[in-house]
Amino acid sequence: MSDTMQSVDSGVAAYATELRREIHRHPELGFEEVRTAAVVERELDALGIEHRRVAKTGVVGLIRGGTPGRTIGLRADMDALPIDEESGEPFSSQVSGCMHACGHDAHTAMLLGAARVLQSERATLSGNVVLLFQPAEEGPGGALPMIEAGVMDVEPRIEAVAMLHVDVRLDVGGISITPGPVNAAADEFSVTIRGAGGHGAAPHKALDTIPCAAATVLALQNIAARETDPLASVVVTIGTIAGGYRNNVIADSVKFGGTVRTTDPTVRDGMEVRLRRIVDGVAGAYGCAAELDVIYGYPPVVNDPGLARAFTRHVRQTTPIVVHALAPTMGAEDFAYFAQRVPGLLVRLGVRDEVGGIVHNAHSSRFRIDERAIPVGIATLVSFARGVGSGAVPLTA
Ligand SMILES: [Zn+2]
Numbered sequence: 001m002s003d004t005m006q007s008v009d010s011g012v013a014a015y016a017t018e019l020r021r022e023i024h025r026h027p028e029l030g031f032e033e034v035r036t037a038a039v040v041e042r043e044l045d046a047l048g049i050e051h052r053r054v055a056k057t058g059v060v061g062l063i064r065g066g067t068p069g070r071t072i073g074l075r076a077d078m079d080a081l082p083i084d085e086e087s088g089e090p091f092s093s094q095v096s097g098c099m100h101a102c103g104h105d106a107h108t109a110m111l112l113g114a115a116r117v118l119q120s121e122r123a124t125l126s127g128n129v130v131l132l133f134q135p136a137e138e139g140p141g142g143a144l145p146m147i148e149a150g151v152m153d154v155e156p157r158i159e160a161v162a163m164l165h166v167d168v169r170l171d172v173g174g175i176s177i178t179p180g181p182v183n184a185a186a187d188e189f190s191v192t193i194r195g196a197g198g199h200g201a202a203p204h205k206a207l208d209t210i211p212c213a214a215a216t217v218l219a220l221q222n223i224a225a226r227e228t229d230p231l232a233s234v235v236v237t238i239g240t241i242a243g244g245y246r247n248n249v250i251a252d253s254v255k256f257g258g259t260v261r262t263t264d265p266t267v268r269d270g271m272e273v274r275l276r277r278i279v280d281g282v283a284g285a286y287g288c289a290a291e292l293d294v295i296y297g298y299p300p301v302v303n304d305p306g307l308a309r310a311f312t313r314h315v316r317q318t319t320p321i322v323v324h325a326l327a328p329t330m331g332a333e334d335f336a337y338f339a340q341r342v343p344g345l346l347v348r349l350g351v352r353d354e355v356g357g358i359v360h361n362a363h364s365s366r367f368r369i370d371e372r373a374i375p376v377g378i379a380t381l382v383s384f385a386r387g388v389g390s391g392a393v394p395l396t397a
């Protein structure tokens, strides 16, 4: 750990840690990050970094390097969650019902720390660094509005993009870079089955939607169990189901809904057709009618494989940071939209400290991070900017 911490100046680590605590005390939900965006702007002004507002509460900063090179994007999300904090931290949330339980406070602070380092060396920096402070990752999503506002289209154009996400599976001091899919697409669907109600004692005079719904729910599991390559990752979860009036009345309709998680874009593309075939087919077999609505969410995050391998080598050669390659998770992350447009990397940052009791998962009211991870995260972002900007890390392997 001590070696790793030395890879960033202790003044920068203290600066980012202070900011992280300030942001942690004042969490804000998606597109309400008014105070957080103001903190970001205040710090960028103090550092002499040009910036502008996009997508309501998003902030984009630009560091122009003094020598030619690639333009890279570094992204941090800024929003919190509607959770009452129970972490016990002395700098706990001062807003009841709102908490930084996903570490976005640390993401924002680490990006400011990296900005401070990169701005201080801008005269010799190769290429440019675009700082993407993004709102509303937890929903409804701020990445797409930022892209629609043109952040990927203005000059200098971003050629590669990276982000950090704190990860409590990984001990503090380490990071994880996994080539290929690292997060899942999160799409939702709802189904309404319609039949005809009637007396519970006379099923032959009705069209019962409950057995039809039960059969449909079971049949949908075939998508994962029988229709998808066992080495591809698919989850079909039915999270809600409702229908009927009372025990002796046949239900004339049943509604249920769920989420579908996939990591492979081609598997995801075929999902709506499969859902529809099963829902319509089972309903038809039971003499019922069915409606299906699919609501597409974030796409999967796919780390550019060549960039992932090249950057892993670079970090190992130029920093003391320990690089792992954790398995993907079926969670979702709207950084996916940035990584669809240019080679992208989602880097996981270890924040676990078993001895200190820092073991609670993100989105828990007891979530904490080991702040010794902050200089590791800053060093990772700085390394990406220097390495990819200068061409030491090639974009095509
Ligand atoms: Zn989250």
Ligand SMILES: [Zn+2]
Pocket: 102, 103, 104, 137, 165
């Ligand atoms: Zn998050």
